[in-house]
Amino acid sequence: MANSAHGGFDGGAVASDGTVEKDINLNITKYLYSLLGLNDFNVIMTRTTDTGTEDDSNLSIQNRKISDIHNRLKLINSYDNSIFVSIHLNKFTTSTANGAQVFYSKNHPNSKFLGDKIQKLIVSLIQNNNNRVIKQGTKSTYLLHNAKIPAVIVECGFISNKQELERLKKPEYQKQMAYSIYCGILNYYN
Numbered sequence: 253m254a255n256s257a258h259g260g261f262d263g264g265a266v267a268s269d270g271t272v273e274k275d276i277n278l279n280i281t282k283y284l285y286s287l288l289g290l291n292d293f294n295v296i297m298t299r300t301t302d303t304g305t306e307d308d309s310n311l312s313i314q315n316r317k318i319s320d321i322h323n324r325l326k327l328i329n330s331y332d333n334s335i336f337v338s339i340h341l342n343k344f345t346t347s348t349a350n351g352a353q354v355f356y357s358k359n360h361p362n363s364k365f366l367g368d369k370i371q372k373l374i375v376s377l378i379q380n381n382n383n384r385v386i387k388q389g390t391k392s393t394y395l396l397h398n399a400k401i402p403a404v405i406v407e408c409g410f411i412s413n414k415q416e417l418e419r420l421k422k423p424e425y426q427k428q429m430a431y432s433i434y435c436g437i438l439n440y441y442n
């Protein structure tokens with residue numbers, strides 16, 4: 253299952269130039285979807301357009317967020333025989349912070365293994381200087397905290413870092429990121 257984080261009312265992180273996280277997340281997830289499809293994986297997308305997954309858009313923003321996250325969790329836990337890969341971008345107050353980092357769920361023993369494969373492939377294929385290590389998600393990462401299947405969040409990079417933001421905005425780099433995640437998933441299954 254490929255989760256393009258945020259969408260619609262929820263833009264996610266916003267860069268200084270106005271770039272919104274949700275749009276880059278969606279692009280990377282779509283590329284990932286295509287690659288996995290070529291390999292006969294049956295991929296479920298939590299969203300394919302610029303929308304949230306909330307039940308009712310007339311709710312307050314806070315209640316839309318709650319509805320959205322509950323619906324995504326419901327979807328995750330309705331597929332027993334699957335893995336959950338969530339695409340996000342990071343933001344930090346220090347503008348030098350850069351590089352992808354994978355977070356994994358504590359609930360399934362394979363989550364860490366999956367996270368490790370994806371992190372390794374991103375580093376070896378497109379981020380050779382990235383020294384970040386994978387981390388277990390905390391309670392604040394709701395979907396990881398509650399997912400029953402192997403689950404990871406891929407923070408693909410920092411939109412608060414100017415150079416990394418420029419890369420992340422480019423379709424070519426988005427494809428490379430998707431390809432790296434895809435190779436990590438293939439390694440996981442092999």
Ligand SMILES: [Zn+2]
Nearest residue numbers: 257264340341
């Ligand atoms: Zn995010």
